[in-house]
Amino acid sequence: MANAQTIARKPGRGLLVFKWTLLGPLFGLLLFILPAFLLQLYFSFHSWTIYLGSWWDAEFAGLGVFRDVLTDSRFWWAALRSLIFASLSTLGCFVAGFALAMAMHRPFRGHSLFYAVFILPMLTVPVVIAYTFEMLLFQRGPINGILSTILMTNVNVTWLAQPPIAVFTVIMLEIWNWTPFVFIIMLAGLSSLPPELDEAAQVLGASRWRIFSEVQLPLLRPVIMLALILRFLEAMGEFPKTWALLQGGPGSATETVPVYLFLTTWQYFHISRGAAMSYLVLIFMILIVLLGIRLLRREKQTIDAIHAKPGAGE
Amino acid sequence: MKKAHVSRRKFLKGALATAVAAPALLRAGGAKAGPEEDRIVKASKKYGKASLNGMMWALYWRNYPRLNTEFKGLTGISMDQVNDVPNLLIPQRAMAEAISRSGKFDIFHVESMMIPSLVAAGLVEPLDGYMKEAGFKLEMVGNFASFMKYQDVTYALPTDGNVCPxxxxxxxxxxxxxxxxxxxxxxxxxxxxxxxxxxxxxxxxxxxxxxxxxxxxxxxxxxxxxxxxxxxxxxxxxxxxxxxxxxxxxxxxxxxxxxxxxxxxxxxxxxxxxxxxxxxxxxxxxxxxxxxxxxxxxxxxxxxxxxxxxxxxxxxxxxxxxxxxxxxxxxFSAPVMGLIVNKLSPRKKQAAMWSLYMTTAKNSTEVVAHPTMTFHDPWHPVHMTAPEVEKVYGGKAGMESIRKSLLVTTxxxxxxxxxxxxxxxxxxxxxxxxxxxxxxxxxxxxxxxxxxxxxxxxxxxxxxxxxxxxxxxxxxxxxx
The missing domain is CATH 3.40.190.10 (Periplasmic binding protein-like II)
Structure with missing residues (x-):
């Protein structure tokens, strides 16, 4: 009480405390993160390979390392694979996660049990997923066995040995692993929709499909955008499953940017090259985030405009 | 004092009993060091006690604890901390040590093909001086000892031949x-x-x-x-x-x-x-x-x-x-695993001695002949004829294929x-x-x-x- 009175008597001090409450963690964060960024920046402008000398003796290369990376076809191929992997797995996670959220939106008997089961894959360590599926995906393994039973024909797919199928397999594993993430976000989005709109549409005789496509979906657009962006960013960085299962193979079929980055930095020990690559990926990710923020803002403006219309929300 | 009478019969019985028991005693009594081990122990003592910190996959470490305890008893030097890192990840960790130059790790158990890169990174201690000091001779089948050297300097001590017959x-x-x-x-x-x-x-x-x-x-x-x-x-x-x-x-x-x-x-x-x-x-x-x-x-x-x-x-x-x-x-032999000593470690001398002790003909035979864990494969000429190794590898045919393959390994x-x-x-x-x-x-x-x-x-x-x-x-x- 006394403190509140003191602060009330000295408004300047209260403002100072408030300022530092915000600035303190920010400075702390900068101190924690900034050195790594600055070192990374230093490395990317110098030519340093661990076994060829110490980092402080590394030759200044200007933009040379960035030029090397940008003219490296292997990097661009890896980037293309990452984009394909991230796009398809994001789409898959979204479709499956949204479908599950729709199914789980209304409470039913055993709802909690299903909820717990559906989020389990997300709680499993990716490397464990990789090794478990490695056993399940053998040609004479359980997955082919189950498919053979269901399809009533002998399924002999080599899930990890053929390049296009291996790519498909890691995409499917990513979808299996991260569908719960989209499921949780979409379920939260669906739960936040005002039930009155749904009920009003029903009273007016709208079909389920019309309610979904014309009422729920437009209102869910910001949530959908958020789920897609977060998932895409996460998928662009996927490494543990791809590495544990295939090390980028067969050949280079699953050599995505994180795999190539790991090889460059920690197998070839070209730290500068790895740092430059990381910066380029960071810039790309920032662009995606900015684009996402812009889209989210536009969605919000659209929804605000709907709410601002006379009679809306009454 | 009564003079003990030893009859010819008694003498022969005793000799026969000794002949039967001696190999078993020698094998079981790993604690008894041989001349090569004695020399290493003697050389180690002048460097004083040390508690070492190594990096080795647990599947390899499993064969060392008895010898480690024995060496500790003899010299006060022992590997007290073992960072369990799989073989494939140790090169990265070793390079990270080359950057940090912390001197925290004393021994890395790493693939010998990494020696040129690790030497270039300034991480690896040459071992010839220690070998000379302890009167230790690195013997490997055929030309295999060259795998442990780089530009004629010995940088590693073998633990695993890993040849493919x-x-x-x-x-x-x-x-x-x-x-x-x-x-x-x-x-x-x-x-x-x-x-x-x-x-x-x-x-x-x-x-x-x-x-x-x-x-x-x-x-x-x-x-x-x-x-x-x-x-x-x-x-x-x-x-x-x-x-x-x-x-x-x-x-x-x-x-x-x-x-x-x-x-x-x-x-x-x-x-x-x-x-x-x-x-x-x-x-x-x-x-x-x-x-x-x-x-x-x-x-x-x-x-x-x-x-x-x-x-x-x-x-x-x-x-x-x-x-x-x-x-x-x-x-082909790959990865040929070896012990390398961190040049930046303040305990490098003790670490070198520890590595030598684990690599003698006698001690490495014990390591290679571990009955349940066979990650350490034969490499020493003595391993090729040692009965305990032969027993683990199922007889002469397997050992002969290993020996011959090592003679032409690359x-x-x-x-x-x-x-x-x-x-x-x-x-x-x-x-x-x-x-x-x-x-x-x-x-x-x-x-x-x-x-x-x-x-x-x-x-x-x-x-x-x-x-x-x-x-x-x-x-x-x-x-x-």
Whole structure:
């Protein structure tokens, strides 16, 4: 009480405390993160390979390392694979996660049990997923066995040995692993929709499909955008499953940017090259985030405009 | 004092009892150090006690605790902290130590092919001085000791030979019906394969995927492909660099090696492109493979304990090639694991002594002959005839195949930047194996990538290393 009175008597001090409450963690964060960024920046402008000398003796290369990376076809191929992997797995996670959220939106008997089961894959360590599926995906393994039973024909797919199928397999594993993430976000989005709109549409005789496509979906657009962006960013960085299962193979079929980055930095020990690559990926990710923020803002403006219309929300 | 009367009968009884008990006592009494060990202990004492911190995979460490305790009792030096890191990750951790220069780690248990890069990074302590001081002589079968050296300086002490002898299914190969069928089909008797072409012909005959029997069981995944490729290349008289450090991966010998590598696809399991040892070893042990060049530890796995194929394998030297005009047989050893000492450690002297003690003929025999854990494969001439090692590896035939294979064993490129050179070949061969490009294109692309790597590392450096890499090659064409 006394403190509140003191602060009330000295408004300047209260403002100072408030300022530092915000600035303190920010400075702390900068101190924690900034050195790594600055070192990374230093490395990317110098030519340093661990076994060829110490980092402080590394030759200044200007933009040379960035030029090397940008003219490296292997990097661009890896980037293309990452984009394909991230796009398809994001789409898959979204479709499956949204479908599950729709199914789980209304409470039913055993709802909690299903909820717990559906989020389990997300709680499993990716490397464990990789090794478990490695056993399940053998040609004479359980997955082919189950498919053979269901399809009533002998399924002999080599899930990890053929390049296009291996790519498909890691995409499917990513979808299996991260569908719960989209499921949780979409379920939260669906739960936040005002039930009155749904009920009003029903009273007016709208079909389920019309309610979904014309009422729920437009209102869910910001949530959908958020789920897609977060998932895409996460998928662009996927490494543990791809590495544990295939090390980028067969050949280079699953050599995505994180795999190539790991090889460059920690197998070839070209730290500068790895740092430059990381910066380029960071810039790309920032662009995606900015684009996402812009889209989210536009969605919000659209929804605000709907709410601002006379009679809306009454 | 009464003079004890020893009759001739009593004397003979005593002598007989001593003769019977002595070997057992010597074997069981590992605590009793021999002269080599005594010298190391004596040399160690002047450096004082030390608590060492090492990096070694638990599967390897498992064979050391008894010797570690023994050395601690004798010198006060012991490995008290062991960071359990799998082999494949230790090079990265060692390089991280080279950057941090913390001196926290004393010993790294690492693949010897990393020595040039780790020496260049300033991490590795030369061991010749310590060896001389302790009167320790590094003895390895054939020319194998060169794997532990770089530019004539010893930088590592071996723990695991990891050579790949030839495995052929005895029950099928020696089956009279199979022999008759083979002779009828090919117009010649079924014989142990002398060349890669012979092996392929025999593998094709025994390749019966409908019966879950596959002709070939070598690895073709991205991580391991090149090991087999080097063996094919060297046996064809090829070498991957010119004396001027120019990559020579598009020579006729290199093309032959790529073709030999890819030809085995027709007799391999369809999933081989994605299989490493965790998948292939069970297939070999269960009898689903007819022929393979595979790591010698599997012999102990098969013969040391009952498995579906115990006693059903023939072991020998891998086939060779007459591509160069004469028959050359080559095996491969990789990764050859060794103990390296951190140059930056304040306890490096004690660490060097600890490593020497673990590597003596007697102590390494105990390590290699561990009855349950056979990650440490034989490398010392003494291992080849030691009864306890022979027992673990199921008898003389297996040991003889290891000894002979070691006589013609070869390394992957032993130059700075090894991992990058290796990966370029692995990647391109793996792409060819997956049908993405031809063998010719694969080696052409690898050659191009190698050219860039040489440029990055520095031609002068590689050029200087090539004579030493060449000197690691076996001194004989065919082992005897």
């Amino acid at each position: 030839q495995f052929i299914r005895k029950d099928l190969f020696e089956n009279p019906d199979e022999q008759k069928n083979f002779a009828d089909k090919h117009g010649k008797p079924l014989k142990w394969p002398e060349t890669w072409e012979d092996e392929l012909e025999i593998m094709k005959f025994f390749h019966r995927p409908d019966k879950e029997l596959f002709g070939f069981g070598g690895l073709r995944d991205k991580e391991n492909s090149s090991f087999w490729y080097w063996m094919y290349l060297y046996s064809a008289g090829g070498f991957p660099f010119s004396d001027d450090a120019e990559p020579t991966l598009t020579t006729p010998a290199a093309e032959y090696a790529a073709d030999t590598f890819l030809a085995r696809k027709q007799v391999s399991h369809p999933e081989a492109a994605a299989w490493g040892s965790p998948q292939m070893i069970p297939r070999i042990v269960e009898g689903k493979i007819f022929s393979a060049q595979y790591w010698d530890g599997i012999i102990a796995r098969i013969e040391g304990s009952p498995t579906p194929t115990t006693g059903k394998w023939l072991y020998g030297v891998p086939p060779g090639s007459k591509f160069s005009g004469r028959l050359i047989k080559r095996a 390394p992957p490129p032993y130059v700075t930047g090894y991992q990058e050179f290796k990966e370029a070949v692995d990647k391109n061969l793996s792409e060819a194996y997956a049908g993405r490009k031809s063998g010719k294109q694969a080696i052409k692309d690898a050659q191009e990538e190698w050219g860039k790597i040489v440029k990055k590392i520095g031609k002068a450096r590689i050029k200087k290393e090539i004579p030493y890499y060449k000197a690691m090659m076996p001194k004989m064409d065919v082992p005897t």
